[in-house]
Amino acid sequence: MPMLNSSLPLAGVRVLDLSRILAGPWCGMVLADMGAEVIKVEHPGRGDDTRDWGLRVGKTETAYFNSVNRNKRSVTLDLQTPEGQQIARDLAKQCDVVIQNFKFGGIDKLGLGYEQLSKEQPGLIYCSISGYDRTGPEAARPGYDLVVQGEAGLMALNGEASQPPLKFGVAMVDLFTGMYSAQAVLAALYQREKTGKGRHVEMALFDCGLMITAYYGLEALLMGEDPPRYGNSHPSIVPYGVFDAADGPLVITVGNNAQFARFCTEVIERPDLAADERFKTNILRSANRAVLLPELHAELAKRQRADLLTKLSASGIPCGEVLGLLEALNSRRATDAGLVTTQPHPVAGKVNVLAPPYRFDGERLPVRSAPPQLGEGTHEVLQSLLGLSDDRLAQLKTSGVV
Missing domain, CATH: 3.40.50.10540 (Crotonobetainyl-coa:carnitine coa-transferase; domain 1)
Structure with a gap:
């Protein structure tokens, strides 16, 4: 009613x-x-x-x-x-x-x-x-x-x-x-x-x-210069952003070290990356993103988006499809919520x-x-x-x- x-x-x-x-x-x-x-x-x-x-x-x-x-x-x-x-x-x-x-x-x-x-x-x-x-x-x-x-x-x-x-x-x-x-x-x-x-x-x-400008503004004041731009990636969390699967883009947000270990071992089957000392912590991953991200992009590009989303969800890693605007408006999620x-x-x-x-x-x-x-x-x-x-x-x- x-x-x-x-x-x-x-x-x-x-x-x-x-x-x-x-x-x-x-x-x-x-x-x-x-x-x-x-x-x-x-x-x-x-x-x-x-x-x-x-x-x-x-x-x-x-x-x-x-x-x-x-x-x-x-x-x-x-x-x-x-x-x-x-x-x-x-x-x-x-x-x-x-x-x-x-x-x-x-x-x-x-x-x-x-x-x-x-x-x-x-x-x-x-x-x-x-x-x-x-x-x-x-x-x-x-x-x-x-x-x-x-x-x-x-x-x-x-x-x-x-x-x-x-x-x-x-x-x-x-x-x-x-x-x-x-x-x-x-x-x-x-x-x-x-x-x-x-x-x-x-x-x-x-x-x-x-x-x-939020945290970007405060970082600019701390550094005394403009912070770098990262496009669809996060400025301080890695891996966190938009990635391309074999059949389309998806968002992957690895928020902590435990999630990164599960991501490497359970999702992309690369336990060597989880064991690498350069990637043990988020601060280290952020500092070494130029080395890490190409490896991740290559692995994700081999796999289907639906399979990745299933494995990511099972591993407790937040993720989602990148939809077109019309797709989002017509999605089951929007319909069930009564948003349109x-x-x-x-x-x-x-x-x-x-x-x-x-x-x-x-x-x-x-x-x-x-x-x-x-x-x-x-x-x-x-x-x-x-x-x-x-x-x-x-x-x-x-x-x-x-």
Whole structure:
């Protein structure tokens, strides 16, 4: 039986999502997944930029847009008009959280900045997402994931050592910034329960990008230089990475010395490697990886992937296939977990929507609604929250405000 809305963790919390593209909408979707009512405000004519990115779904959505806007309502407002700005302010008064990622200073010109809204709503949680530190000299610089991947050193640590710096396959900085932002909003909501006071949460893509360099970042500081790049191998554990069997790639993660001994004797039948003093410990294996890895690659290339996976599992060594993305989405593992759902769509008939990854008390949080068509909730939301009449809404639509 699907989880009832009232039993969701953030049931009763209302969010006004004034953000667009990826980091801000991802933050809003996390809150929506957990039960918050999220009202996404978009321009009446074009909507969020991502409605025009990637593969089309229906008339107003794309796969890109859908990936970050499930469980939301869409309300169209032209925020460049005084009427649209006033409606947004009125909506904010009905909300617990506001999310925005306008260019620096842009939101204040609309009368929707934190200082402006918090005067009437001291309990408001307001999340501003920017490219760079809002108190620093680059506050006005626009933030783009790919630019920050380069500036934060992420591209420099990704890829093979023999190749140029490489971006991540997805917009990692945007996604992590969205997740960090959602965490900060949740912390502010928790604190408000105790103090009654709101907070201004300020997040920057560069800050989050630098944070996810993690142990690579700390190693660079210790060494005083960039750590080497290892591609699909681990920087400090050997053997640990992607290897080619005779019929396809697999991941092998030998995490300790006992596993290495079993790997050599039980999986590839090379007890001489386990006995070699150069490979007795992980530190030694890492130091001598240039000697060890060619031997392992040669042995693994002689064997079938399925046989290797069976032996590795029997030996207690973590392993897995390297699947294509479509294979992974259609896998039994994803199907059994309910991670890919099919939702009804008024134009396309049906649409695939990934399910939230969270489980509470053993139950996955539900997809309550597919990503919204542009403006699908405008009439209902403005009428129910602000009491606007049918005539008034018709006037606003005629004038292009909604």
